[in-house]
Amino acid sequence: MSTRLPTFGDMKAQELKGLLLDKRLLGGGVLFAALALYPGLTMNAYHTRLLAWIMCFAIAALGFNIVLGYTGLLSFGHAAFFGTGMYTVVIAMESAGITDLIVLLVLAMLAAGVVGAVIGALSVKTHEIYFALLTLALAQLLYVLAARDVGGLTRGTDGIGLSRPDFLGIPISEAPAHIYLMGFYYHVILVCLFATIAVLWLVLRSPFGLTLKMIRENETRAEMSGVPILRYRLYSMVLSAMIVGLAGALYAVVVGHVTPEYLDWTMSGEIVFMALLGGIGTFLGPIIGASGFIILQEVALGVTTYWHFTMGLVLFVVVLTLREKGIWGGAKALVDDLNERRDDS
Amino acid sequence: MSTRETDSTSTTQNASTEPILRTENVRKEFGNLVAVDGVSLEFYDDEIVGIIGPNGAGKTTYTNLISGALSLTDGTIVFDGDDISDLRKYKRVRRGLVRSFQIPQIYDELTVFENVQSSVLSRKQENNRLFSLTHRDTASIEETERLLEMFNLESHADEHTEHLPHGVRKILDVAMSFALRPKLMVLDEPTSGVGSREKNAVMETITDAAVERNIGLIFIEHDMELIRSYSDRIVALHEGRVLDDDDPAAVMNSEAVNQFILEGGV
Numbered sequence: 001m002s003t004r005l006p007t008f009g010d011m012k013a014q015e016l017k018g019l020l021l022d023k024r025l026l027g028g029g030v031l032f033a034a035l036a037l038y039p040g041l042t043m044n045a046y047h048t049r050l051l052a053w054i055m056c057f058a059i060a061a062l063g064f065n066i067v068l069g070y071t072g073l074l075s076f077g078h079a080a081f082f083g084t085g086m087y088t089v090v091i092a093m094e095s096a097g098i099t100d101l102i103v104l105l106v107l108a109m110l111a112a113g114v115v116g117a118v119i120g121a122l123s124v125k126t127h128e129i130y131f132a133l134l135t136l137a138l139a140q141l142l143y144v145l146a147a148r149d150v151g152g153l154t155r156g157t158d159g160i161g162l163s164r165p166d167f168l169g170i171p172i173s174e175a176p177a178h179i180y181l182m183g184f185y186y187h188v189i190l191v192c193l194f195a196t197i198a199v200l201w202l203v204l205r206s207p208f209g210l211t212l213k214m215i216r217e218n219e220t221r222a223e224m225s226g227v228p229i230l231r232y233r234l235y236s237m238v239l240s241a242m243i244v245g246l247a248g249a250l251y252a253v254v255v256g257h258v259t260p261e262y263l264d265w266t267m268s269g270e271i272v273f274m275a276l277l278g279g280i281g282t283f284l285g286p287i288i289g290a291s292g293f294i295i296l297q298e299v300a301l302g303v304t305t306y307w308h309f310t311m312g313l314v315l316f317v318v319v320l321t322l323r324e325k326g327i328w329g330g331a332k333a334l335v336d337d338l339n340e341r342r343d344d345s
Numbered sequence: 346m347s348t349r350e351t352d353s354t355s356t357t358q359n360a361s362t363e364p365i366l367r368t369e370n371v372r373k374e375f376g377n378l379v380a381v382d383g384v385s386l387e388f389y390d391d392e393i394v395g396i397i398g399p400n401g402a403g404k405t406t407y408t409n410l411i412s413g414a415l416s417l418t419d420g421t422i423v424f425d426g427d428d429i430s431d432l433r434k435y436k437r438v439r440r441g442l443v444r445s446f447q448i449p450q451i452y453d454e455l456t457v458f459e460n461v462q463s464s465v466l467s468r469k470q471e472n473n474r475l476f477s478l479t480h481r482d483t484a485s486i487e488e489t490e491r492l493l494e495m496f497n498l499e500s501h502a503d504e505h506t507e508h509l510p511h512g513v514r515k516i517l518d519v520a521m522s523f524a525l526r527p528k529l530m531v532l533d534e535p536t537s538g539v540g541s542r543e544k545n546a547v548m549e550t551i552t553d554a555a556v557e558r559n560i561g562l563i564f565i566e567h568d569m570e571l572i573r574s575y576s577d578r579i580v581a582l583h584e585g586r587v588l589d590d591d592d593p594a595a596v597m598n599s600e601a602v603n604q605f606i607l608e609g610g611v
């Protein structure tokens with residue numbers, strides 16, 4: 001008994017788990033390669049753009065889910081971090097003349113982190129609906145500041161168009177738009193998505209991740225275990241904000257135009273929507289949710305002008321039937337179920 | 346037996362002569378109601394103290410003042426030589442003043458193992474470790490296994506806690522508190538909701554573990570049999586005041602205690 005293995009089972013379980021992990025790594029590798037080759041093989045600019053778009057929002061939904069799925073706080077203010085990421089890039093390029101993509105992305109994450117720290121510090125003491133409303137209100141404040149052009153940096157509701165950043169001193173921005181996207185920028189987003197997945201996978205399985213789950217599951221106990229819960233809620237907000245800020249920064253270059261709409265509450269709502277759709281109770285759910293949302297939006301927009309209504313209906317059905325499992329968790333449960341039945345017979 | 350980690354904040358002199366916890370004139374008012382009315386008591390880390398009293402006597406309120414869940418209206422609390430009257434809850438825990446709960450406070454969507462491991466990691470103040478995997482952390486895993494063994498929870502290790510029987514949840518709650526390596530543990534009705542046949546087993550497990558690890562115990566209990574069997578000393582509270590504080594036989598024979606508590610049918 002004293003040599004019990006980390007997975008808390010016998011040796012076979014341990015090996016099995018190792019295999020499973022490898023299978024997941026393998027699956028991830030294959031997916032990465034397929035996604036990386038897609039633009040070059042198909043030369044389909046529309047699909048590439050759509051995929052870039054999806055990946056940006058997948059990063060945002062993953063980042064958002066740290067707060068909702070792990071710490072158990074429903075934020076309705078994540079547009080603030082997404083928008084901050086976007087505005088940081090465009091303002092740093094326009095006003096400070098910074099053109100290097102890496103620098104811009106780092107700046108955007110830092111700026112979003114700072115906004116996350118401020119909004120977090122003001123809101124982590126509250127709970128549930130109050131937390132949702134407070135984060136919403138604080139984010140909305142940022143929207144108003146940007147829309148009214150307070151400080152003269154945002155040019156109000158017209159927004160600011162931005163040019164393409166360079167990379168490590170290579171004047172890649174001079175390439176034509178579709179080549180820039182299909183040959184370079186799309187791959188930057190892809191790498192960022194997989195890096196985010198890897199980092200979050202690790203972090204959420206660390207003592208830090210366990211601490212967030214402790215807070216979600218039982219705050220009283222967490223505190224009575226010696227955890228400063230407010231501080232950890234704040235940490236989770238900052239981490240979440242930085243990742244959502246990265247998503248915003250990446251997205252800014254894809255759309256090429258930054259307006260206050262990205263700071264608006266509807267943007268926060270869309271991020272919440274994606275996470276719920278894919279499943280907040282699962283690690284990869286938010287990615288599925290972001291993909292589903294954007295594809296659905298494309299389809300619904302094409303066939304009906306009532307796309308908001310259509311989307312609402314879909315979310316309603318998914319949440320009602322699958323709850324926190326979402327599409328991804330629901331599908332996994334279904335596969336498990338089928339496997340069990342096959343084993344039984 | 347594991348050695349207690351040296352804690353920079355502790356100023357442990359001679360543990361058995363100095364009380365580990367001392368409350369001086371502790372008072373709590375809720376509006377016009379005085380729930381705890383000037384309670385001065387001392388507790389040592391080598392004794393088990395039972396607290397009795399009728400419903401509404403202020404027992405839970407008193408323990409909430411000790412843990413910091415409620416703020417004092419007046420009075421002082423000294424723990425391990427330091428005034429902790431204004432210290433935040435989690436800081437009291439980190440100093441070794443730990444409570445368990447009347448209704449088990451555990452993490453339902455985590456396994457029994459994770460529940461205990463989370464307490465171990467919290468005690469080591471490793472909550473902030475970002476890039477290490479909890480399921481590879483051998484130090485905390487081994488310690489968790491020892492605790493599970495100590496509380497006979499091994500067979501439940503991989504189960505989620507939602508569907509555990511109440512008695513097991515209760516024990517898990519206590520095991521999680523033990524994982525924090527307290528110097529003093531306050532238990533609010535550790536056997537409430539536990540079947541009468543299991544009550545003794547639960548108390549046995551708790552007191553054995555406390556003795557083995559040199560942990561002082563304070564427990565609130567309505568069951569006079571249990572109080573008599575397991576406490577070295579009994580404190581009787583009534584209307585927020587100390588009615589009696591003596592060894593079990595003396596308290597049980599005291600006229601006041603008989604009048605206000607034992608005959609009250611609690």
Ligand SMILES: Nc1ncnc2c1ncn2[C@@H]1O[C@H](COP(=O)(O)OP(=O)(O)OP(=O)(O)O)[C@@H](O)[C@H]1O
Pocket residue numbers: 375378379380398399400401402403404405406407
């Ligand atoms: N948060 C609160 N607000 C107002 N009054 C309270 C509060 N908590 C306790 N009280 C009151 O303080 C008094 C003492 O309550 P307490 O819960 O400490 O009693 P107890 O001895 O634990 O009783 P029991 O044996 O029923 O658990 C009661 O009159 C109770 O109604």
Ligand SMILES: [Mg+2]
Pocket residue numbers: 404405406
């Ligand atoms: Mg009580």
